[in-house]
Amino acid sequence: MKTLKDKVAIVGVGYTKFGELWNKSQEDLLVDAVYEALDDAGMEAREVEAGWCGIQYEFTGVSGGAPAEFLKMYGIPFTRVENFCASGMDAFRNACLGVASGMYDVALACGVEKLMDQGSRGLPELGGARSIALQFPPAPSIFALAATRCFEVNGWNKETLANVAVKNHEHGSHHPKAHFRKPIKKEDVINAPIISWPLGRFDCCAMSDGSAALIITTPERAKATRHKNDYVKVLGSAISVHTLLPWLHPKFDFVGFPSTQEAGKKAYEQAGIKNPAEELDLVECHDCFTITELLNIEDLGLCPRGQAGKFVAEGNCNFGGKIPVNVSGGLKCFGHPIGATGCRMLVEITKQLQGRADGLQVKDAKRGLAHNLGGAFTVAAVTILGRNDT
Amino acid sequence: MVGIESYGVYFPLYRLSRSEIGRAWGMPSGPGEKAVASGDEDSVTMGVEAGFDCLAGIDPGKVDGLIFATTTAPYKQKALAPTIALVLGLPRTAMTMDITDTLRAGTTAIKTAADLIKSGTCKKVLVAASEVRMSEQESFDEQMLGDGAAAVLLSEQNLIADFRDSYSISDEIIGVWRKENDDYIQHFEDKLEDSFAFQGNVIEAIKGLAQKAGIELKEIGKLACSYYDPRGLLGIAGKLGLNPLAQLADPLFTSIGNPGVSAPIIAFANALENTAPRQDIILAAHGDGADALLFTTTERIKSLPPRIGIKGNLARKAPLFSYEQYAKFRKLTRRERSNPKASAVIHYRDKELEFGFLGEKCQNCGTVQFPLNRVCIICHTKDKFEKVKLTKRGKIFTFTNDYIRSGGAQPVPWCVIDLENGGRIFLTMTDCEPDKVKIGMEVEIVFRIYHQGAGFHNYYWRCRPSMKTRA
Numbered sequence: 001m002k003t004l005k006d007k008v009a010i011v012g013v014g015y016t017k018f019g020e021l022w023n024k025s026q027e028d029l030l031v032d033a034v035y036e037a038l039d040d041a042g043m044e045a046r047e048v049e050a051g052w053c054g055i056q057y058e059f060t061g062v063s064g065g066a067p068a069e070f071l072k073m074y075g076i077p078f079t080r081v082e083n084f085c086a087s088g089m090d091a092f093r094n095a096c097l098g099v100a101s102g103m104y105d106v107a108l109a110c111g112v113e114k115l116m117d118q119g120s121r122g123l124p125e126l127g128g129a130r131s132i133a134l135q136f137p138p139a140p141s142i143f144a145l146a147a148t149r150c151f152e153v154n155g156w157n158k159e160t161l162a163n164v165a166v167k168n169h170e171h172g173s174h175h176p177k178a179h180f181r182k183p184i185k186k187e188d189v190i191n192a193p194i195i196s197w198p199l200g201r202f203d204c205c206a207m208s209d210g211s212a213a214l215i216i217t218t219p220e221r222a223k224a225t226r227h228k229n230d231y232v233k234v235l236g237s238a239i240s241v242h243t244l245l246p247w248l249h250p251k252f253d254f255v256g257f258p259s260t261q262e263a264g265k266k267a268y269e270q271a272g273i274k275n276p277a278e279e280l281d282l283v284e285c286h287d288c289f290t291i292t293e294l295l296n297i298e299d300l301g302l303c304p305r306g307q308a309g310k311f312v313a314e315g316n317c318n319f320g321g322k323i324p325v326n327v328s329g330g331l332k333c334f335g336h337p338i339g340a341t342g343c344r345m346l347v348e349i350t351k352q353l354q355g356r357a358d359g360l361q362v363k364d365a366k367r368g369l370a371h372n373l374g375g376a377f378t379v380a381a382v383t384i385l386g387r388n389d390t
Numbered sequence: 391m392v393g394i395e396s397y398g399v400y401f402p403l404y405r406l407s408r409s410e411i412g413r414a415w416g417m418p419s420g421p422g423e424k425a426v427a428s429g430d431e432d433s434v435t436m437g438v439e440a441g442f443d444c445l446a447g448i449d450p451g452k453v454d455g456l457i458f459a460t461t462t463a464p465y466k467q468k469a470l471a472p473t474i475a476l477v478l479g480l481p482r483t484a485m486t487m488d489i490t491d492t493l494r495a496g497t498t499a500i501k502t503a504a505d506l507i508k509s510g511t512c513k514k515v516l517v518a519a520s521e522v523r524m525s526e527q528e529s530f531d532e533q534m535l536g537d538g539a540a541a542v543l544l545s546e547q548n549l550i551a552d553f554r555d556s557y558s559i560s561d562e563i564i565g566v567w568r569k570e571n572d573d574y575i576q577h578f579e580d581k582l583e584d585s586f587a588f589q590g591n592v593i594e595a596i597k598g599l600a601q602k603a604g605i606e607l608k609e610i611g612k613l614a615c616s617y618y619d620p621r622g623l624l625g626i627a628g629k630l631g632l633n634p635l636a637q638l639a640d641p642l643f644t645s646i647g648n649p650g651v652s653a654p655i656i657a658f659a660n661a662l663e664n665t666a667p668r669q670d671i672i673l674a675a676h677g678d679g680a681d682a683l684l685f686t687t688t689e690r691i692k693s694l695p696p697r698i699g700i701k702g703n704l705a706r707k708a709p710l711f712s713y714e715q716y717a718k719f720r721k722l723t724r725r726e727r728s729n730p731k732a733s734a735v736i737h738y739r740d741k742e743l744e745f746g747f748l749g750e751k752c753q754n755c756g757t758v759q760f761p762l763n764r765v766c767i768i769c770h771t772k773d774k775f776e777k778v779k780l781t782k783r784g785k786i787f788t789f790t791n792d793y794i795r796s797g798g799a800q801p802v803p804w805c806v807i808d809l810e811n812g813g814r815i816f817l818t819m820t821d822c823e824p825d826k827v828k829i830g831m832e833v834e835i836v837f838r839i840y841h842q843g844a845g846f847h848n849y850y851w852r853c854r855p856s857m858k859t860r861a
Contacts, residue, residue: 122794129733131740132840132850133761135816137792137804144790145806152788152829197791197801197824247806247816249767250757254788254806 003270007100008234009222010385012041012215013347018334019179021209026060026114027070029211029340034071034110037213042226045071048215049104051078052095054088054111054339057126059118067110082339084374085286086239087111089342089381092214093237099216106221110213111344113337120207123338134245140196140204140289142376145247147198147291149254153306156294158198160309162189164290165202165332167318172329175359179208179335203290208335212343214350219388230354235367235384236270238263244378255306259380260299260373267369267382268301277302277323280384281365282352284345286373287330296371297325300382319360327352327360338374345370346383353387366390392504393549394685395514396694397659398444400436400539401646401703402427403821403854404710404719408533414713415528422644424536426710427522429719430820430838433460433539434470435849437520438837440539441478444516447695448543450479455506455515458488459495459651461568462522464839464847473849474518477745477837479779485512493566493616493677495519496540496655500673500683503544504553514545521650526574527722534619535575536647540655550662550694551671551685557599560679563587580619588618588676589626595680596630596672603684607631611669611687614639614657616676617648639664639671645704651675660700667691698857706857708821718798732843744850747782747835749813750775758812782835783856784809791824803827805853807835821854832856 014036016029024032030053038045053067061067064078081091088111095109118124122138136142150156166186172178184202192200222231240262246252264276273279285300287293294308302323303311311317317325328334328348331341349368351357362368367390372381405423412419427436437458445453456478458471471486485506489495496519503515520539525531544553565587568575577583592615600607607630617623620643627634639661641653649656654675661671667689674682698706710716717723740761742748749760753776755769760780765772784807791801803819805827819827820838833853840850 125730129731129736129844131736131744131761132732132848133740133744137790138794140794141790141792141804144792145788145804148790148829149788193793194791194801195793199790243767245816248760248814250759250808250812250814251768 001266004096004100004234004237005270005272006219006233008096008216009219009388010214010216010232010234010350011222011225011227012037012043013213013350014040015177015212015344015347016210017177018208018210018337018344020116022116024209026112029114029209030067030070030110030112033112033211033213034108037215041215043106043215045073047106048073048076048108049106050076050095050098051108051110052081052091053078054081054091054342056082056084056087056113056338057124060112060114060339067112083239084379085288085336085338086342086372086374086379086381087339088212088344089346089370089372089383090239092343092346092383093239093381095216096234096237099218106215106217108213108215109343110211111339111342112211113339114209115207115337116209123207136376138196140199143289143291144196144199146254146295150291150295151198153255154309156309158190159186160294160313161198161203161290162186163313164287164293165189167312168287168326168330168332171319171327171360172333175329175333177358178329178333179206180329180333199289199291205288205331206335208337210334210337210340210344212340212347214343214346231388232350232353233386233388233390235386235390236267237383238266238270239379239381240266241379242377244376246376256295257299257373257377257380259377260296260371263380263382264300267384271384271386273384276300276369280323280367280369282324282327282349282362282368283371284328284330284348284368285325285371287326287332288336292373293325293330296373300369300371319362324362327362329359342370342372342381345372346385349385353385391549391552392507392544392546393552394542394662395545395548395550396444396446396448396543397662398440398442398446398541398697399656399659399700399703400439400443401425402431402436402537403706403708404428405707406710406713406716410713411533417528420533424533424647425538426716426719427537428821429721430840430852431522432464432839433462433520433522434464434473435837435839436522436537436539437474437518437541438477440520440541441474441516441518443698444541444543445478446697451481453480453484453514453516453543455485455503455512456480457499457503457515457517459499459517459519460490460521461493461495461650463488463490473745476741478516479746493650494675494679494681495651495677497673497675497681497683500542500544501556501558501681507544507546514543516541516543519652519655521652523650524574524720531575534648536649538646538649538652538656540652540659542655542658548690549688550691551687553683553685555599555603555684556682557595557602558679558681559591559595559598561591563678584618584622589622589629591680592616592626592674592676592682593629595682596674599672599682599684605670605684609670610637610672611665612639612661612671613637613674614654614661614671615641615674616654617641662687662691663700665691730841730843732841732846732848734844734846747780747851748777749780751778751812760813760815780813780815781810784815784833786827786829786831786833787814788829789827791827800824805833807833807853817851817853819854820852
């Protein structure tokens with residue numbers, strides 16, 4: 001496998017506020033995010049040569065025709081990317097491949113999801129009829145299977161999980177675009193109503209609407225844009241897909257995510273990173289549930305296996321800690337409009353590296369990592385971005 | 391000689407006391423309790439469980455006939471014996487039929503099974519009698535009726551009881567009925583039903599049988615009989631000159647209630663379980679006439695392989711604490727229900743996988759896996775599998791209690807289960823206290839109604855705490 005390092009530059013980013021956006025449609029959201037990114041890049045819509053848009057649900061829009069229609073970007077290749085919760089980041093990866101191949105000079109990577117139009121009682125079920133033997137439980141139950149196992153194997157408990165929620169809500173309370181902007185108390189997390197044991201309401205991210213977009217180009221062309229001094233480089237981007245049905249895999253241990261491990265390894269190789277906890281300045285990692293963040297911290301090699309509970313409890317992942325995780329507030333505070341989340345994280349890392357974060361600013365951040373994990377721990381995406389002087 | 395080779399019983403786990411039903415309506419109540427099918431059970435799933443109990447130690451591949459007897463078939467049109475036959479593992483060439491609509495469906499099924507064997511059409515025929523009867527709320531029926539199933543296997547080998555003779559009468563009488571669109575069983579006049587539809591017809595059939603077979607009723611071991619009201623059963627014993635305490639097989643009215651078609655077959659199973667060799671047993675049932683069947687137990691009744699049977703089923707019970715829970719099980723309250731997607735086409739393609747509880751073993755690496763993969767999940771070898779029957783027992787590897795999909799106050803446990811003898815499966819748990827689920831817990835796999843997607847009954851497997859754990 002080759003590398004994306006030094007082949008792609010981010011020159012414009014935009015994102016909407018995330019939340020229960022009753023008065024906005026998916027068209028409103030995508031147009032707001034993409035035009036903010038175009039303005040940031042100092043570009044016109046007609047300069048975009050190809051687009052990829054992460055959308056998971058067909059009710060948000062099917063085919064490249066949906067985003068192309070919202071944006072009226074007719075006549076260029078536009079593709080809807082669906083890869084569970086990694087849809088947005090996979091849209092970005094496809095756009096990077098388009099630019100790195102030399103095919104396009106300017107590409108748009110974006111994502112949008114309009115969940116609240118379907119009601120707020122958990123994610124809508126996917127797809128048509130399937131065999132009764134291939135059951136797919138609701139998302140909280142999928143991740144709760146890992147939490148239950150970690151309680152048994154790692155000795156974790158409700159408090160171990162609650163530390164993640166408290167940390168991310170503290171971070172998110174500083175972010176003007178977050179869905180939730182209030183710190184929460186540990187005992188409130190522990191005592192919240194149960195959604196899927198052992199996960200309570202504050203262990204779960206919310207249903208939200210939102211959109212995010214990035215304009216990418218070659219490093220050479222980036223030097224001719226208004227971000228010529230602070231454009232951000234892609235250091236590596238990888239996706240790994242593992243089993244869709246971990247509950248039927250005889251060797252799946254539920255105390256780690258093989259897809260995250262593999263995607264992390266491949267992205268680190270591309271970026272030339274050997275010791276992630278030392279070489280990265282911040283991480284936006286998938287925290288759809290508190291247990292997800294804990295296991296991903298281990299899978300991404302930020303701490304030894306089985307130690308994430310202690311690692312987070314000691315404050316290592318807090319803003320100002322050894323390796324801040326989800327300084328934006330994460331999915332816990334932004335919610336998770338599926339197709340948009342990956343792009344939202346990449347916007348966050350880009351602005352951090354440019355020193356213009358909207359929430360808490362990590363001081364002198366040079367390299368940052370964004371990560372998604374979707375399905376039943378099935379699809380993991382890892383993208384590492386760096387300042388152009390790295 | 392045709393006769394009974396084996397029997398099996400199934401009572402649902404939950405029991406509702408009659409006093410709780412009385413409390414709910416401010417009505418006087420009868421003694422004891424009744425068995426109540428869980429919300430995911432019907433006459434088919436209970437017939438399956440009784441069938442499994444009956445086939446303990448017997449190769450289902452050798453059973454070439456199955457008759458399902460019930461007045462509460464979950465379909466008005468569509469046979470259910472083929473469903474039960476597939477789940478039990480009977481061959482595709484088995485003769486299957488449903489005998490329905492009359493309370494003597496069970497005895498008529500046994501007589502028919504014996505005739506199928508005598509005629510040479512079949513060698514071994516399983517009769518599964520099962521009932522989940524709906525009673526009107528705030529009625530005495532609600533206290534009387536209970537749910538239960540029993541099965542008997544007829545053949546010409548290894549008999550525990552010889553089938554010696556039978557006598558039937560047919561009678562046009564408006565006793566109990568349920569029209570096309572009636573939700574509950576209907577009655578006109580209790581006394582007519584008890585005196586004539588039940589007692590009169592049963593007495594006539596039993597007397598006819600005794601005369602035909604040349605036996606003295608005073609000398610029989612047991613009478614296993616249907617009933618309308620338990621007092622009427624005592625009346626029959628008196629009129630036939632039987633000693634009720636010694637000669638009446640207990641139909642278990644105070645512990646499970648009256649399960650219609652199953653009631654006489656359950657009493658018959660109780661007689662078989664508690665009778666010495668060389669005893670006569672009369673099995674009689676009323677319903678638009680009456681059937682009386684004469685059996686004589688053999689020496690082999692002492693060496694039947696172990697089964698759950700009457701004793702096991704009576705011991706395995708949990709209280710249903712409230713009438714409200716019963717109302718929820720029987721769907722007596724109006725609630726909006728989700729309608730999951732289903733496809734009759736997928737069911738057609740996957741029915742052996744879904745109902746047969748089949749997995750496969752990779753011939754390269756030996757991994758047992760579920761469902762049927764094309765490529766091995768471990769060693770990635772393509773299309774080198776042997777189909778294997780998965781064991782219906784296992785241990786929980788991990789689980790969650792899900793409050794979202796349950797749609798109610800009680801969560802649904804989803805369990806990752808490592809099966810004995812290999813294979814990992816993912817099932818929801820039923821008949822349990824969710825708070826007590828834990829990793830390492832032993833479970834057994836049971837056949838249940840899963841949902842009503844696409845407008846048909848979608849059956850599948852669920853797990854429940856194993857009886858060992860419960861005891």
